[in-house]
Amino acid sequence: TGTLTQNQMTVDHIWTPAHSFTVTGQGFVNNGQIQLDGKPIKYGTDADLDLLIRLVAFNNDTEVEPSKGSARPKILGTPTEASLVILAQKSGIDTKAYSTKYPRLKELPFDSDRKRMTTIHQHDDHTLSICTKGSLSDLLPHCDTIQENGKVRPLTEDDKKAIDDANRKYASLGLRSIATAYREVPQETDKEKQLDDLTIDTAETNLTFVGLAIMSDPPRPEIYEAIKKCHRASIKIIMVTGDSSLTAKSVAVKIGLTSDKARVVTGGELDSMSKEDLKKALAGEIIFARVAPEQKYKIVSTLQEMGEIVASTGDGVNDAPALKKADIGVAMGVTGTDVAKDAADMILTDDNFASIVAAIEEGRTVYSNIQKFLIYILNSNLPEAVPSALFLFSRGAIPLPLTVMQILTVDLGTDMMPALGLGSEKAEPGIMDKPPRARDAHLMSKTVLWKAFAWYGLIASIISSGAYFFVNHLNGWPLKGLATSGNTYVMATTMTLAAIIFCQIAAAMNCRTENASVFKAGLFANKLVWFGIVFEIFLLALLSYTPFLQELFHTGPLAPTDWIFLAIIPIPLFLIEEGRKWLNRRRLAAKKVDVVD
Structure with missing residues (x-):
């Protein structure tokens, strides 16, 4: 405790x-x-x-x-x-x-x-x-x-x-x-x-x-909120203490760890319990009192047999077996012995349970941010691939809407800065309201792939390809063939590149949260993402108006009306995604109500 x-x-x-x-x-x-x-x-x-x-x-x-x-x-x-x-x-x-x-x-x-x-x-x-x-x-x-x-x-x-x-x-x-x-x-x-x-x-x-x-030994002021977070996150906390049964239960109820109906098992009872009886007891609310440190090993190993991922804390020499056995052994940095610290995976420098909960929240945030990074990076692959596919399947009837150098511009230039900004996104509201992810969960999940390719990527492909054909339409297509060279072709590919970049601006904002509204997270809270967006626009302008870069990247100068058209693209994409997140939040809320009922 x-x-x-x-x-x-x-x-x-x-x-x-x-x-x-x-x-x-x-x-x-x-x-x-x-x-x-x-x-x-x-x-x-x-x-x-x-x-x-x-x-x-x-x-x-x-x-x-x-x-x-x-x-x-x-x-x-x-x-x-x-x-x-x-x-x-x-x-x-x-x-x-x-x-x-x-x-x-x-x-x-x-x-x-x-x-x-x-x-x-x-x-x-x-x-x-x-x-x-x-x-x-x-x-x-x-x-x-x-x-x-x-x-x-x-x-x-x-x-x-x-x-x-x-x-x-x-x-x-x-x-x-x-x-x-x-x-x-x-x-x-x-x-x-x-x-x-x-x-x-x-x-x-x-x-x-x-x-x-x-x-x-008064509870830490922050322990109450930390325990509430664990309960919301479906993380089960089991008190294992050397204190008496009455003291342990009183403290557990006081801080909200368990209800008054929790079963208290003493060290003597634990020794005489079979594995099956212990598993049944661990399935409900339980407190272990008057337990010797070495008895933690039995508790940890039984929980692991039940398929649980177990973090165990300890400070003494006798805690070492349980710390070693646990999936995550957490030793006390202030009161812990050297033996306990050597056996542990993590050392708690302030001996504070709230720090463990903060680490869980940070871990979930990092995991979520990596997935956001992947969605953002992957979603631009589809609008980059579609132009080549159009050229290939039309057997050259549709000229390449995007040149190789322009594809590299997206991959090595405009993609990177907003992606790095997403990696520093703060914890999304409600991140501790989800149950722990499955042991076999992958970073590259079906949800990540669906969002990257079937949602963000598909929309960006339609818009960017549409921009290419729209420029050609303004210059006589379909009454005359698609431009294969000259100013019309250069402007068409430039607008395709620009449309991809402005779709990426919307994607950068949309990827900041999974289900929560970006407005709730703070529209301007992530300055690195906004710096990345400004960098994207600046790089596009540089490629469009600098003569030697125009020749290298096959780009042309964008007109004021082009910029207006491009500036409008992120707005509906952002609002549509906000609508999808709102519907998803309502669906999840309805599920919670059903569970409570």
Whole structure:
């Protein structure tokens, strides 16, 4: 869930068997205080609170470097432990002085199986302190006593129920909890041997429960819109977290990830589920809670067996198999380990889920722009080919309406600039309202070919060929034969070339969007396309009025009336295409209504 939240863990409540405390301030800075019934309370006034503060300060591998200027505080460790460091600072204790006074002798590191971390400290000349923190469900079974108002007594079933009720209350609000416990043991003569003997099995037993540190990790403001985009785009998001079931579901519902009816599967349930049962569960709304990172592999591989294309996020060493297995492995760039980054296909520099959604949108835009580029480039091939076909099939009765040099003008000159402009087109409105394209979809699809040749290309062929015959008609055709040379032939081929170019102007505008109106996308929003259009017109004018280019390209000077005729060509072509897009939008909207009904 790190990509969904701000990673600004803040302890805002402390629960002990005797009291519930409130902690003010947000973020990784000492900007608040601990309060009881709305009044500040300092370290040294409540025995249970004092012990909990010491435990989270001792049982901690993280340092928080204060912010400098406008920069954020630097965390050397994990956000969860950083929030506990700040809690200790808010209580008023000097964590470094306490670390010196009660030096750490041994650590039993956190692991995803037991979900606990233990440190062993020198309490005094005769006593060692065993400090443990971790998941409540995994720590409480190892406790047989409880501290209340500074006194230790046996842990009863009523105590366990009270602890569980408190934890569930906070979890239902989307808050996380860290449980704390301790045990003091007499120091033996051979301390080194005693420390060696204090293993996970011997140290993390007969513990005294102290309390809960309750922390919030607020969702990123942009996550709500990012999730809405995914839902509109038919992209399924599955939360896989180590948090409790209640916390996971509360957060998922709050941010709109799932409905309240979503099924929650824990890591234990996941281990016992068959592939078929898991596939059935994955077909509906589902959340995975209390899941170990290595269990992601089973989820990813099952989804792939179902034919899904899977992107998986992760930051830890144990996430590496799932990142490697996924079609797209996404590692966290800020909190991720080197192992996770090496296994991933992509590194998220800001650890933000919204960046993944933005990348999907950008990918769709690039794919769409390539298709627009292809349609534009290909559609001019037909009006270039038709003149040669007319010459060929008429066995020379129709002279070439377009010379070889003029064909090269279109291919190497007028085509390129607007095409490059289309490659930089911004995301089309509604691009995230479409389902993902099929795995076997091709860039050169039937739709691309149909638009390029049967729609844009055919219209341009009719208009450009019509321009050729129209110039000949003004000079006596069909009463006399089509001109094969001279001024009439030069002007006829020039107008054919010019008509193709002005059809390309309309095509450049029409290709900017697939279904959305160009007016909605912004008629003048793509300056590169307009620069390409101006370049086309300038190049045509250059070829028409420059003497040595006239000889090279077999062109003649265009009259003012010719320019008026050419300027009119793009207008109906643009409006007709806008009409087609409007009809297509209505058809798609009607389909959506039918699906909803």
